[in-house]
Amino acid sequence: MAEIGRPEREIDVRPLENPVPNVAPVEAPPQTAPVPEREPVPA
Amino acid sequence: MSAAAAQARPEALTEALKGWRAWQVVERRDGICLRSLWVNVAWPAGRPLQSVCSLHGSRLVAWHICGIHAFDDRDELQEYVGRRPEPALPRLHGDERPLGIAVGRVSGWGRAICHTRGWRSQFAYPYALYLPSGDRGVARALADRYAVEAAPFAPTG
Numbered sequence: 001m002a003e004i005g006r007p008e009r010e011i012d013v014r015p016l017e018n019p020v021p022n023v024a025p026v027e028a029p030p031q032t033a034p035v036p037e038r039e040p041v042p043a
Numbered sequence: 044m045s046a047a048a049a050q051a052r053p054e055a056l057t058e059a060l061k062g063w064r065a066w067q068v069v070e071r072r073d074g075i076c077l078r079s080l081w082v083n084v085a086w087p088a089g090r091p092l093q094s095v096c097s098l099h100g101s102r103l104v105a106w107h108i109c110g111i112h113a114f115d116d117r118d119e120l121q122e123y124v125g126r127r128p129e130p131a132l133p134r135l136h137g138d139e140r141p142l143g144i145a146v147g148r149v150s151g152w153g154r155a156i157c158h159t160r161g162w163r164s165q166f167a168y169p170y171a172l173y174l175p176s177g178d179r180g181v182a183r184a185l186a187d188r189y190a191v192e193a194a195p196f197a198p199t200g
Contacts, residue, residue: 003123004112005159007105012154013164015059019150020091020168021190 053154060151060162061170062113063120068142068174068181075184077145077169080124081112088188091152091166103154103165110156110163113149119160120146142181145193147172 066077066086077086086092095101096109103110114120124144153165172193174182179195186193 003119004114004161004163008157008159010053010103010105010154010156011056012053013056013058013060013152015150015152016057017059019059019152019170020089022089 060113060155060164061148062115062151062161063117063146064113064149065120065124066145066147066169066172068145068185070140070142072138074188075142075181076188077172077185078139080144086169086189089190091168093153094163094165094167101165103156103163105156108163110165111149111151111167112161112163113151113167114161116160117146142178143174143176145172145174145185147193 065080067080069076069078069085071085076088078084079086084092092111093101094103094110096104096107098104099107099109114123124146148170149167150170151162151164151167155162155164169189169191171191172182172185172189174185174193174195177195182193182195185191
C-alpha cells in the first residue's frame with residue numbers, strides 16, 4: 001500500500017504489555033459451599 | 044530504505060505501535076465483526092491478527108506490501124478512505140451483510156516496517172474503534188466482541 005509512504009526502517013516490537021485484551025468468556029463464580037451449622041458445645 | 048539500513052539490526056521497541064486504519068463492519072451468523080478493507084480477512088477477537096504473505100510467509104519484507112498496514116496520521120487515513128470507491132471493497136462471503144465502515148486506532152507489533160506515513164506489522168489488534176455511521180448498536184457489538192472502546196461517532200480533535 002503505497003499510501004503509507006516509502007519504507008524507512010525495520011523494527012522489532014515486543015510489547016511488555018499484551019496488546020490483546022482478555023476477551024475469554026467470564027465463567028460463573030464457583031458456588032460457595034454452605035457452611036455447616038456448628039453443633040452446640042455442651043456446657 | 045538504504046542497503047545499509049536494511050542490513051542493520053532492527054531497532055527494538057517494548058511498546059506496541061499505534062496507528063490509524065479502517066475496516067469493513069459486517070454481520071455474520073456469529074455476530075458483527077471487522078474485516079479488512081483491502082484483503083479478504085476477518086479480524087479475530089481475543090487473539091492477534093497475524094500477517095501471512097503468499098510469498099514471504101509471516102516475516103515482513105521491506106520492499107513488499109506484506110503486513111498489516113496503518114497510518115500515523117488520522118487525517119491521512121480519512122482522506123484515503125474518502126478516496127476509495129465503494130465497489131473497490133473486497134467481495135463479502137454470501138452470508139455476510141455489510142454494515143459500513145469503522146475507523147480507529149490499531150496496535151501493531153512483531154517485526155514491523157516503519158514507512159514515511161505509517162507502518163506495517165506482523166501482528167495487530169484493534170485499540171479503539173469509531174463508527175462514522177453513528178450506530179450505537181453496532182458500536183456496542185464491536186466493543187463486546189473485541190473488548191475495546193467503540194464509539195458511535197467519528198473521532199474529532
